[in-house]
Amino acid sequence: MDIPEIYIDVVREQREALWRLVDQARVLAKAGDLAGLRDTAEEIRLRIEQGDDQTIGNLAPHLGDIVSELDDLYDTSFPVDRPDDVTGLLDAPWPTAHRKSLLAASLGSDVRHRQLLDEIAEQAIAAADIHLLRVLVFTPLGTLRRESVAQILDTLHRAGGLDATVVERAFTDDRYLGYAIIGHSPNGDATSPPLTCADTVRNHVDALTWRLVSAPAPADWDELPKVLVPRGLRFAHAALSWHGDQRVADHLGAAELTDEERTALLDLLRDRPVEEQRRAFEWRLRAGDADTLLPLFGLERAAALLRLIRAMPVGEATRQNRAVLLAAIEDAGADAARRLLELEPNELVSAVIGGNRAQVVKRVKHNALQGIAAFGMLPLAPDETVLDRYLALRESAKKGAKLGPNRRHSHAAAIAVALDHLAQVAGVAEASRLEWDCEARIATTTPTESEVGDYRIALRFDGADPTMTVSRAGKALKSPPATVRADPAYQVLREHQERLRDQARRMRTGLVERLVATAGTLTPDELARLLSLPAGAAMLPALLWRDRAGVIDLLDHVDTTGPVTAVHPVELHGRGVLADWQAEIVRRRLRQPVKQAFRELYVLTPAEREAGDVSRRFAGQTVNGRMAGQLLSGRGWFTHGEYDDHQATRIVGDGLIAALRCDFHGYFGMGDVLVGEVRFLISGHRDPGRYGAPTGSGSVGGTPVPLVDVSPVVFSEVMRDLDLVVSVAGTGPEAYLSPAQAASRAQVLAALIADLGPARVTVEGHSAVVRGTRATYRVHLTSGSIHVEPGGYLCVVPASFGAAAHRRLFLPFADEDRMTSIILSKVLLLAEDEKISDPSILTQLDSLTGTAATRRRPAGETRILTATEDE
Structure with a gap:
């Protein structure tokens, strides 16, 4: 093996030094000095280790002759009595080859591998x-x-x-x-x-560290013990006169001190140059007692402010109490506060003072999390309103939704912190109240009508969706003319329309989905504020609610003078009224804003009850890592590396974390991911004894909770997340067919059958059985595959099939669920199979049923009937 030219001299010098040590070992061996041989072996071992580091691995491969000589010498001096x-x-x-072989x-x-001695x-x-x-x-x-x-x-x-x-x-x-x-x-x-x-x-x-740093030739950073902070003023004193590696000085300067030693350090520094005082202040910042040195800078009154700054987590966007910060700034004095920020910069405290507005705004544009949190804390500019700041944060939130999976979460969390800070700036008690007050202003303060010449522009609501119409002389136009589109009044209404659409989208995917998914509760005041918004007035009445008396009904039929709770289907299932409400929703043609009555439901299986604290419901499924990571992220999960305890986690409330184990190489998104088991862990902010775990054993992420003790709503929602992941992102040789999704579609179809009365359709398990005039069909409610009895599969894949729902299909929820629409449209199409005119379908039916199907089209005319057409 050739030695790179830059290391040739170093390797030669190290070999010469090692041969001198070999000669020393020979003398010691001849004298029978075993203690000296031990010391020499350690010296040789350390020199080889350091030399190999210095030459990036180019020393050890060229020591074969030296190692062989040492092996012979140490085997003779330290013989093996009993193998x-x-x-x-x-x-x-010394690790001779003979001893390594015996060990x-x-x-x-295998002697060629490292020998692990842990057992x-x-x-x-x-x-x-x-x-x-x-x-x-x-x-x-x-x-x-x-x-x-x-x-x-x-x-x-x-x-x-x-x-x-x-x-x-x-x-x-x-x-x-x-x-x-x-x-x-x-x-x-x-x-x-x-x-x-x-x-x-x-x-x-401490004794070892002091010996190393006080030696005539002091040790460098790589030789010092790390992690454990040294104790005693002697280390801080040594740091002030240290002229070597700055890392050593930083380590020594942050030594742990007693109260008396802190006072002595202050006295020691009083007459030192300002540069040394500042350097010592930085060391004591790391040690956590820098307030002791504030008198050096005339900042005694700023101690409380410094403690608040030091209590803020580094690198995180966390909620801070503006009133407390302002009080500490006032106690210190504005000038002292600014001078303290020169010693210990802090973006958020600077924002409270209002001294870094331009920098903060710039950082928000670059999605800096702490910059976003500080943006909410800035005082309002003379020409700025709370609504202006709120809308700016909402624009930032839209940008954050396009970031990577985990970054998307942290960005959303920073926006939430900024909204809380803005509420404090505005003097509003709660961020949620500020949020919906601003949303109400969006909906009510901008005019909804305007005139441009002879044209009248009006913004109206079709449910939660704002639509804009242009009319002339009372007659609505199909599209606005160019002169209207170019008018500023039209542009203002268009912008207002987009804001209202964003509002409706946020309410549906954020608030309403969260209410249903968590069985969330609204107070009368909160409900009233939401109903004052067009989107809230359109969405909330279509949900099922439970009032304080336990009555479950639509919003108009429950007691709203007290708190009301959005009903999760787990509760309807438990009361035995799920099917009744599903039929009622379809009968009334109510389109719920999110899946509620027909939401996929997941209850504990006997296997999960027997397993105790682990679910293997989805174990063994292989998914595309990138797609799975995006799906999990969109549902509040964080993904982690392959060597973490769990590779995906989600905070699920009530002090619990859902934790998923997976197998993959590197990180989520690099390739395929093998899904493993799921547990619910105590997050460390609650009493573990409440969940059957020994009190005191609930370190963060450490104590699994028995599945029977997990809230049924929480369990169902976590399983719903994972079911979606393996259904959509699955890469296995056979597609995963979700029983819960099939059951949900069966429920929709059963309700439709009861409402529409198609006698030809029945639901049997996970299939819809359609008894048509030409054949009997079985449509699988997960895959959509069509089986024609007694044998054979029918391929129904027209070019535009499923682009819109079948004319008789009503989906009782507004969620985008194209596959449900496609599958149920297939069922309704086959229930009217006498109307099918697609030649490819008819040819298949001829082959499968053995009869010639009668075509109603003239010879030579081809027409593909899709599930969206109305014959």
Whole structure:
């Protein structure tokens, strides 16, 4: 293997240094100095490791002669007495080829691979084998997971066998071992309580760190233990005079201090240059006690404001209390507040003061989440109204809907925070009240009529949809003339129409869908505000509601003087009135704004009840990752990487998180995804005991909840999300046929049959049976496939089939559900099969039934009858 030219000299120098150490080892071996041989082996091991890092892997491949010499020397000095003694095999300072071969045989592993010692460590921990535990820390013959090393140190601590040499060796091998000691992940999340050895370990690590940084040739950053913050003023003092790597100074300067040490640091800094004071202030910001140093800058009164700034999560758009911030700014004084923001910049606090308007507006245009949150907090400009700011946020929200899956969620959350901040600026108690007050202004403040010459323009509502008409002399025109379209009054009404359409769309897909999906409740005031909007007046009366007396009916027939709750079909099913209400909805020809009475319903299966806290209903289904990620995102799910505990999660309310496990490589969207099991986990903001889990065991995402304890509404909606994903994004060799979707279509068809009375159609399971004049057909209510009895499939795929619903089809919901329209239109078409004139269909029927179908068209004339045509 050739060495890159830039590393040739380094490799030569490292080899020369290593041969000198080999010579040293020969002398020690001849003298029988086993302790010296151990120290030399460690020195050699560290030099090889550092040299290989320095040459990007170009040193180790050129050390074969040196390693061979060391193997012979250490096999002679540390012979293997018993190959079956794992402790004896591991208790050697150099990993000779002979020992590695014996260890691999003992472990039943391939000698060419790393020898994993975690199982041996578990056994030693269980047996409290102090000697073996120490050997495991020092041995160079295998590897341990970070968590295993931490548990070894904890076991040694409890047994009184934890000393500086063990701790220092452990942290020399893994300088980030502190994560496992204090129970944190590298991204800062708590994974477990700190180990009992934590304080003792920190004492030894402090001593090691001080020795390294106070040596005549101080250690560099890569040699220092990480994670564990050093303790004591000596470290902060050393940071001020540090001239090496800035990362070392930052680590030392953020040392943990006592109250007395903080006071001493303040006194120490009083006469220091301003640059040093600012640098120390930055270190103490990281440590969390920078308010101690505020007197250096004449900012004693700004301590409360600094604490508020430091309490804000970094990199997140979170709701802040404007009144509290304003009070802290007033206490500090406007000038002091600005000077503090120079020391510790904060976009949102600057926005409260109004000092960064241009920057915030620019950041909103670039979809910066914290910029959006700060935008809501800006004081209103002299020429700006609350409605102007609200509309600007709504425009930003529309841009956010086009972002990637997870980014779309965080953007929507930032908009919600900004609306809350705007409500505080406007002096409105709740963001929801501000939102619907602004929506009411949109609907009522702009004129709905205008005149342009002889033409009259009017904005009217067809249900929730605003339509614009142009008339002349009382006669409506099919389209507005060019002179009208060019008039500013027409443009104003067009813009108002688009705002009202957006309002209706937001209400249907946001508020109304959420009310039904969560069985949400409205107070009388909230209901009145929504009904004052054209969209609300059109949509809400078509839903089923339950009043405080428990009465379920349409809005006009329940008591609205108290709170009313949107009914989820789970409740109708539980009361045994689901089919009755479905028939009534169809009979009254009510088109519900979202699926409610005919919503797909998912209840616990016997297998899920038996499984306890896990559902495998969709396990084994393969889906397109990109499409599945988009579908999940649109329903409030976050997707995660392949190595996370769960690959998709959704907050479902009441302190629960729905968690889905999947198998894929990389991240959601890279390729196909194999769907796994679903659980509901306690999110950490509630009492776990309420759900049958031991109190105190509910770390975030850690405690599964028995499925029988999950709200039936929550369970049904989560399964509905996943059913949609595997139905639409499925890539398996056989298409997934959703039983719930088939059942929903069967319910619609059953209600239509009862209403229209087509005696030829019945519903049997997941199929519609149509007894036509030419044949009997079975139409599958999920796939839409048509089976002609006694055998054979009928292909009905005209070019425009399903573009619009069959003339007799009424869908009792406004959701876009083209497949339901297509399937049910097929059923109604076949119920009138005597009217079919499509030659391709008739030819198939001739073949399948063995009879010649009578054609009503003259010879030579071809006409394709679609399900949308009216004969």
